[in-house]
Amino acid sequence: MNGKALYWMGCMSRLKVKSISDSTMKLLRLLQIPFDTLGEEEGCCGSILLRTGQIDDAKRLAIKNLAIIKSRGYDTVVMSCPGCFKTISTEYAQFVGNLPFRVYHISQFLLEKQDALKRNLKPLPVRVVYHDPCHLGRSMGIYEEPRNLIKLIPNIELVEFKQNRSKALCCGSGGGVRSVFPELSTEVAKNTMGGPLNATGAHIIVTSCPFCNFNFKNARMNDVEVIDLPELILRSWGAQ
Amino acid sequence: MAKPNKKEWLEPKRKEIMEWMSDERRRTGIGRAVNAYTSAKENALKRLPELEEMRKEVRAIKERSIAEMDELTKITMDSVTEVKGIPYLAKDMCQAHSIFSSIVGEGKLIVKSKSLTSEEILLNEMLEENGNKIFETDLGEFIIQLRHEKPTHVINPSVHVPREEVALTFSKLLGHKVDPDIPGLVNVAREYLREKFCNANIGISGANVVAAKTGTLFIIENEGNARFVSNAPPVHICLTGIEKLVPSLADAFKVVQVLPPYATGVLMAAYVSLITGPSKTADIEKTIVYGAHGPKELHVILLDNGRSAMAKDPIFREALYCLRCGGCMYECPVYQVIGGSFGNNYFGGIGIIWSAFTRGEATVAAAIDACTKCGRCKEVCPLEIDTPKMVEHLKQKLAKKGYIQSQHKKIRESINKNGNPFGIKKGIK
Numbered sequence: 287m288n289g290k291a292l293y294w295m296g297c298m299s300r301l302k303v304k305s306i307s308d309s310t311m312k313l314l315r316l317l318q319i320p321f322d323t324l325g326e327e328e329g330c331c332g333s334i335l336l337r338t339g340q341i342d343d344a345k346r347l348a349i350k351n352l353a354i355i356k357s358r359g360y361d362t363v364v365m366s367c368p369g370c371f372k373t374i375s376t377e378y379a380q381f382v383g384n385l386p387f388r389v390y391h392i393s394q395f396l397l398e399k400q401d402a403l404k405r406n407l408k409p410l411p412v413r414v415v416y417h418d419p420c421h422l423g424r425s426m427g428i429y430e431e432p433r434n435l436i437k438l439i440p441n442i443e444l445v446e447f448k449q450n451r452s453k454a455l456c457c458g459s460g461g462g463v464r465s466v467f468p469e470l471s472t473e474v475a476k477n478t479m480g481g482p483l484n485a486t487g488a489h490i491i492v493t494s495c496p497f498c499n500f501n502f503k504n505a506r507m508n509d510v511e512v513i514d515l516p517e518l519i520l521r522s523w524g525a526q
Numbered sequence: 527m528a529k530p531n532k533k534e535w536l537e538p539k540r541k542e543i544m545e546w547m548s549d550e551r552r553r554t555g556i557g558r559a560v561n562a563y564t565s566a567k568e569n570a571l572k573r574l575p576e577l578e579e580m581r582k583e584v585r586a587i588k589e590r591s592i593a594e595m596d597e598l599t600k601i602t603m604d605s606v607t608e609v610k611g612i613p614y615l616a617k618d619m620c621q622a623h624s625i626f627s628s629i630v631g632e633g634k635l636i637v638k639s640k641s642l643t644s645e646e647i648l649l650n651e652m653l654e655e656n657g658n659k660i661f662e663t664d665l666g667e668f669i670i671q672l673r674h675e676k677p678t679h680v681i682n683p684s685v686h687v688p689r690e691e692v693a694l695t696f697s698k699l700l701g702h703k704v705d706p707d708i709p710g711l712v713n714v715a716r717e718y719l720r721e722k723f724c725n726a727n728i729g730i731s732g733a734n735v736v737a738a739k740t741g742t743l744f745i746i747e748n749e750g751n752a753r754f755v756s757n758a759p760p761v762h763i764c765l766t767g768i769e770k771l772v773p774s775l776a777d778a779f780k781v782v783q784v785l786p787p788y789a790t791g792v793l794m795a796a797y798v799s800l801i802t803g804p805s806k807t808a809d810i811e812k813t814i815v816y817g818a819h820g821p822k823e824l825h826v827i828l829l830d831n832g833r834s835a836m837a838k839d840p841i842f843r844e845a846l847y848c849l850r851c852g853g854c855m856y857e858c859p860v861y862q863v864i865g866g867s868f869g870n871n872y873f874g875g876i877g878i879i880w881s882a883f884t885r886g887e888a889t890v891a892a893a894i895d896a897c898t899k900c901g902r903c904k905e906v907c908p909l910e911i912d913t914p915k916m917v918e919h920l921k922q923k924l925a926k927k928g929y930i931q932s933q934h935k936k937i938r939e940s941i942n943k944n945g946n947p948f949g950i951k952k953g954i955k
Contacts, residue, residue: 297946326952329945337899337918338934339925343942424901456859456900463860465933466895467540469547473863474898 291321291395292360292387294374296367297330298496303503306366306496309516310392314364316406316523317399321364327354333369333421336377338462348378352385361387364395366514368422368495369460375426391422393432393494393515400438403519409441410522415488416444417478417502418454419495432494432515439522445486447478457493459501475505492518530888530928539892542867552686556865559685563856566791574787581908584784587777588847588909591769595837595846598738598771599828605741609803610816611824613741615768618831619647622765629763629825632657634727637719637759639745639752640664641732642680642850643767643829646871646884649730661722663751665715672699678866679873681789681852686865719751729755729821733766734785734850737778743826744778745799746785748792753799762804762821767829769837769846781849788851788908832883841919845879847909854903854913860896868896875903875913882920891929894921 293314299306314321329351332344351374355363365371368391375389396403416436422428429451436444449455458464458474479491479502493499494515502512546552571577591598599615606613616622626649630636636658644650650660650671662671666684670677672695677683684692693706696714704714731752733743743764745752756762772778786795805820816822836842855861855874866873870881870889875897878890894917903913924930937947944951 297948301946301948301950326945330941330947334934334937334947335941337921338895338937339918339921339923339930340934340938341922343938347941420898420900420902424905452905453902456898456902458859458898461895461897461899462931462934462937463896463898465937466931467543470543470860470863470896471898473547474859477859477862 288359289320290360291319291362291364292355292358293321293323294331294363294365294370295323295328296365296370296496298500299366300328303496303500303514305517306499306514309514309520310366313396313516313520313523316520317402319399322358322360324354331367331370331373332377333367333373334462336373337460344373344377345381348381352378352382356386362390363387364390364392366392366494366496366516368419368426369497372421372425391426391428391431391494393422393428393435396516396519397431397435400435403435403438407439407519407522408524410439410518411441411443412490413443413445413486413488414490414492414518415447415486416450417447417457417491417493417498418451419493419498420454420456420460422494423454424452432492435515436492436518439519442522445488448485457495457498457501459497464497464501471501472505475501476507478502479505479507479510490518530891535888535891535929536931539867543864543893543896546864546867551688551691552865553863555684555686555688555691556862558688559679559682560856560862563791563853567787567853568791570787570791570793574793577784577787577908580780581784584780584849585847585909587772587780588849591772591777592837592843592846594773595768595771595834598773599768601738601773602736602741602771602826602828605739606803606824606826607741609741610806611741611803611826614825614827616827616829616831622647622649622827622829622831623652625827626653626763627656629761630656630658630728634658635722635725636660636728636730637722637726637755638662638667638729639731639747639755640667640683641730641765642677642683642872643732643765644730645677647765647829647831649765661719661726663719663723663749663755664747665712665749665751668715668719669695672696676866679852679855680850680877723751723754723758726755726759728761728763729757729759730763730765731756733764733770735778735781736766736771737773737775738771739774740802741826742775742778743799743801744782745801746782746795746797747799748790748796750797753797756799756801757805757820760817760821761823761825762801763825763827764801765827765829767831767833769833769848771828784908785849785851788849788853836879836883842879842883842916844911845876845883845913845916847911848876848880849909851908854907857902857906859900859902860898864896867893869893875917876911879913879916879920887920887924887927888929890920891924894924895931895934 332347335344807818869877872880
């Protein structure tokens with residue numbers, strides 16, 4: 287074991303919404319957590335292939351990715367993307383048996399560092415609403431960790447969509463829909479952000495999924511800012 | 527095997543989806559229905575906390591019933607015969623058509639209550655071709671029949687038609703202007719259909735659940751039209767899928783309690799009709815005569831049409847547990863946008879599976895890619911049916927047969943070449 291954590295960025299944070307991977311790495315450094323990334327060696331986790339019926343290719347990726355992570359000796363793998371998180375922690379295990387490392391979503395990992403966070407977070411008097419990503423919530427049962435993390439921020443006001451947690455609406459980008467029916471994907475995002483959000487009066491949506499983040503931003507709802515969990519925390523740290 | 531032709535499986539569906547998305551009229555209709563449904567259901571579930579336990583019992587009943595579907599079919603055939611009904615087993619659409627033809631014949635006036643199972647076998651088209659006149663009597667079905675449209679929801683088939691459009695349709699029917707006032711519109715249908723019930727030669731209904739041991743058909747409804755259909759004409763034909771069979775009356779009553787709150791947000795449906803054989807009397811000298819005030823003849827057509835194949839598959843079997851409450855459709859973020867184009871003859875995620883087995887996989891090869899796999903349907907299902915898992919499995923089957931979107935193929939190629947799905951070459955920051 288090499289004693290460091292591996293931060294698995296995921297394709298979306300690595301290449302399309304870099305603010306997510308940048309803020310996550312900045313926060314990990316501020317917390318003095320030793321970590322590596324695989325850089326350009328990090329490939330695809332296979333999630334999109336599984337959602338679009340291309341299971342054989344996904345299995346090949348699973349074997350390849352596991353071999354890389356194992357050969358470097360990481361016992362902890364941290365992820366930004368609920369898609370990677372679900373795929374690697376549940377579906378890889380189905381393909382290849384038990385994983386030789388522990389997989390964390392960033393919200394779980396950061397919550398374990400809450401003492402350090404509490405010492406450093408400064409008041410941030412804003413109203414935010416948290417959107418539950420489908421793969422993190424309904425698939426993996428992680429509803430409270432992101433909320434508890436947000437609540438560590440002094441003076442923040444966390445409000446809820448009318449339909450939240452297991453009943454949360456979808457951002458519209460999952461399952462390969464974005465690439466085939468982009469208009470549909472955007473309409474679903476607008477429906478989710480629209481009515482219920484107005485009821486909350488929040489102008490900031492916090493997500494913990496790069497795909498939700500991308501799709502909400504892409505839907506361009508006026509007066510609504512979309513940010514990822516580590517980005518919000520950095521703001522309170524006063525480091526952004 | 528020939529490569530699937532995109533002009534057949536993909537392009538028409540893409541067009542249909544785009545039409546739905548850009549149709550404000552339909553979106554308005556669905557939007558209003560979704561809001562009304564979700565708040566009514568929330569209220570009903572709050573008032574009936576016992577449903578939490580009961581829906582689990584119903585799941586167990588369905589698991590048992592589907593495992594014994596062949597046996598329950600035999601029991602039902604025997605029990606229907608015993609009470610002087612006439613049972614039939616139709617293996618597929620073709621057999622169902624010839625059974626209907628032999629009972630109905632030509633030139634009949636037929637009243638029908640809502641049956642998505644009849645839509646599944648294109649029954650109206652066949653009966654009309656034989657020169658019969660059919661009146662759909664469920665208000666929603668009546669509306670779409672007049673508009674020559676397809677149903678778009680299992681419980682509320684005209685969910686996509688807002689009141690203003692209904693008024694236009696009824697104005698055309700009556701030849702004078704009808705206002706878009708909802709109670710007034712309901713009254714138009716009531717007045718228009720009343721004499722059809724009395725003059726019809728044949729009534730055709732579905733059934734929501736069937737108790738095998740006694741051969742009892744359960745028809746759940748709110749409008750009261752199914753009562754007329756199954757009672758006023760001299761002949762009643764009930765068409766129902768073999769997945770609707772449960773062992774006993776006690777089991778069926780459990781289903782009856784769970785279905786209405788999830789279907790429409792009512793605590794109980796206005797009417798539940800239990801029909802065990804044709805109408806009869808023995809009031810004169812204890813001599814039994816069939817056809818007292820109700821139908822003289824009761825024909826019960828049990829339809830397989832892909833259901834046995836579904837039951838044999840360990841993954842798709844779960845789709846047969848579906849009670850057809852339609853709740854998952856209202857709750858589906860994709861259905862809310864593209865409505866009836868999300869599926870084929872059945873709708874939503876579960877409808878994709880049902881359409882695949884009853885009309886062929888190719889009919890949903892394109893629509894399946896509109897599913898975001900968000901998993902809400904499983905979450906809101908009273909029986910917790912794992913539709914996302916079935917959709918993913920069906921997608922794998924379709925992909926292996928060559929039903930794959932070019933965008934998804936490109937994603938795979940980019941992943942293999944560049945290590946990412948976006949076509950971004952390595953080394954480019």
